[in-house]
Amino acid sequence: MTQLHEATAFIKDKLQVTPKVGLILGSGLGMLADEIENPLKIKYDQIPGFPVSTVEGHAGQLVIGELQGVNVIAMQGRFHFYEGYGLDAVTFPVRVMKQLGIEKLFVTNAAGGVNESFEPGNLMLITDHINNTGQNPLMGPNDAEQGVRFPDMSQAYDRKLQAVAKAVARDLSLDLKEGVYVWNTGPTYETPAEIRMLQTVGGDAVGMSTVPEVIVARHAGLEVLGISCISNMAAGILDQPLNHEEVIETTEKVREDFLGFVKTILSRLA
Numbered sequence: 001m002t003q004l005h006e007a008t009a010f011i012k013d014k015l016q017v018t019p020k021v022g023l024i025l026g027s028g029l030g031m032l033a034d035e036i037e038n039p040l041k042i043k044y045d046q047i048p049g050f051p052v053s054t055v056e057g058h059a060g061q062l063v064i065g066e067l068q069g070v071n072v073i074a075m076q077g078r079f080h081f082y083e084g085y086g087l088d089a090v091t092f093p094v095r096v097m098k099q100l101g102i103e104k105l106f107v108t109n110a111a112g113g114v115n116e117s118f119e120p121g122n123l124m125l126i127t128d129h130i131n132n133t134g135q136n137p138l139m140g141p142n143d144a145e146q147g148v149r150f151p152d153m154s155q156a157y158d159r160k161l162q163a164v165a166k167a168v169a170r171d172l173s174l175d176l177k178e179g180v181y182v183w184n185t186g187p188t189y190e191t192p193a194e195i196r197m198l199q200t201v202g203g204d205a206v207g208m209s210t211v212p213e214v215i216v217a218r219h220a221g222l223e224v225l226g227i228s229c230i231s232n233m234a235a236g237i238l239d240q241p242l243n244h245e246e247v248i249e250t251t252e253k254v255r256e257d258f259l260g261f262v263k264t265i266l267s268r269l270a
């Protein structure tokens, strides 16, 4: 058996129902998984083939159960390229969730604001992305059972899910921003010159995750919804240094907005 099938079989064996929506919860946003009812929790290090998370603030487990009437499988903590994992490892959980039966994937992250009209604490609907790394998780031989050789990325973020998200934001009086997410490898934050470049090329937010998972999700035919929490302004926009503590502090402040937003979107899919 391949690692993918081993991991899938290990998890499936513990499930009573098929999860329909996968949730990847970014830095400081893992509390959404604590809202899942009758949760089955599986630590990543127990799952055959799964990488093991190293960064603090990432609990490192799958949480499977029901949220707002929807069967979900949440990743509380993700794997980042900057931690030294290959993109195969970073995106392995997406392949597993697909095998487990999900049809939609919600990806979330904490990101730096590149668009100067944004403020820390804003939520941004990801409408498109820029892969600024030169890396791609699909490089290498293509497994035709998983997807096509040359996947279309012209609608990477599902339009119907975006429409639901915007309707929910309106109903909740949430000042939802929207824009283009840029993936840089990290772990350094950008220089002010790099941020000016990203503004010029059409970026609105910048972060160190999400794009590899979205590429694999699209390869696998999943419908994707992306949400960034603008945790800080990117370098050079405000005259102040950046740090991870600020990122986590802001995600704590938007906690209620973020929870209400994602839960209401789910309730409309139920």
Ligand code: 6GU
Binding pocket: 110, 111, 112, 113, 184, 186, 188, 189, 190, 206, 207, 208, 231, 232, 233, 234, 235, 242, 247
């Ligand atoms: Cl400013 N840059 C990157 N690459 N990732 C971030 C960030 C900035 N803020 C939060 N995550």
